[in-house]
Amino acid sequence: MLTCLINGTVETRLNSDHRLVAFGDGLFETCLADRRGVRFWNDHLNRLENGLARLGMIWTSEDRDALETEIETVLAHVEGVVVCKLILGRGVQGRGYDFDPDRQRTDRIVQVFPYQAQPWHLQGATLVLSEVQASVNPTLAGLKHMNRLDSVLARQSARSAGAHEALLSRADGRLVEGSMSNLYLKRDGQWLTPDLAEAGVDGIIRRRLLRQTEETIRVADLLRSDLDRAEALMISNSLIGLVPVVSLDGRPLTPPAWDELSRFRTAIGLSSD
Amino acid sequence: MLTCLINGTVETRLNSDHRLVAFGDGLFETCLADRRGVRFWNDHLNRLENGLARLGMIWTSEDRDALETEIETVLAHVEGVVVCKLILGRGVQGRGYDFDPDRQRTDRIVQVFPYQAQPWHLQGATLVLSEVQASVNPTLAGLKHMNRLDSVLARQSARSAGAHEALLSRADGRLVEGSMSNLYLKRDGQWLTPDLAEAGVDGIIRRRLLRQTEETIRVADLLRSDLDRAEALMISNSLIGLVPVVSLDGRPLTPPAWDELSRFRTAIGLSSD
Structure with a gap:
């Protein structure tokens, strides 16, 4: 960790009886940032504020101003691109x-970590289907809350297989997401992304794609069995952007056409080079 | 908080980038204790060690010895009954x-809090059925892990209604548990407790009841609609023991017969006075 502010003070530590520790009673955002600020800040803030309302947390315009000032402070002297994590x-x-x-x-924690782009962010990701299931809870679905044990365990499936990412699904066979990313699947020429009404994180890149590419990507109920007949797969998050998938469970997959990927990236404000 | 040891050192604070904060990547136990030790320690330890294995955490006999020594240290000078929370x-x-x-x-946190028995622990609990759903995840079910947002939100349903406890259920109508307790329901003369294979916490008192009272209490799929025809209800946890329910959603309920409750309490080693 390069820097940490807690409620505006240079401080890295938290009481061990804080509700963040005890229950994961909070929200976070993991943002790409540089000296000029947080990329897609309006989207991150929008998701945070929606989450705060759903969890019944206190949030005033003074809280928001303080958070924005703290982000500005920690980013003022960073070199290049960093990860700015807000809790x-x-x-x-x-x-x-x-x-x-x-x-x-509502306590604010602003952390800065080094960012390292990986070759696979451009060259494509290898995926596995994890046996770890996604937590299903309509009350919490979509939120980027701090209860992330399903992702932690699924991540180990990726590690064991030497893959970049692991997909989580549900007992009823429905696909949800990757351990740290959203999923897109092309079927019969149509791009689809799993419905997140009952499980999963409503990712910033996914939101932008759904908003800015109209009917090009649609929300759908997708099953594990849909993976077998997928024409192409992609994954996304705020740090990796939109990434083609090159294999699933060791089986090579044809990545989406370059111009298609490029069109998506341009539409949502990601550079495509 | 009266005392806190982290890995054996008198220390209350934790780095804000610890995985307990970031993901709730850990387990806890909330135990009733006094100078002589933790009540039902073998049960708590057994559940912890089962959870550690399921989460793939490191745990050696040295870790266990250290934890037991730390518990002994913090309890050596307490007055009366306290809550000993292990993380x-x-x-x-x-x-x-x-x-x-x-x-x-595996980092060990041992906290001691004051304990205050409430009149309702003996006189009976008022319950409401919360609209907040229990998180469903067979990979995590039963564990007393640190991802507890469903309980946090359900607890607010109890507060709004001025009740002692709120019940969580699932989208499919199945009952799971209370926000801080397990549930028992008497139907056609038979005591039943919800199956926890997909959601809920496998409570210490519930385990003891199932183990020590043979067929007197059985695991079953229970639905929200079963509440309407319940002959009696009870809830339990390590701090409140086994408690009769006196009302549900404002409707008075006949509590279980005193001698029945007393028989259960005696069977599992709780004093019934």
């Missing part, structure tokens, strides 16, 4: 799940 | 879901 956690006195909604505060 | 978190360098399984360590 908003519910701060309350006392032990136990309960809290008084009128006596909570 | 085991995966410690690893670096950012991101991935970790090298051969280069992880």
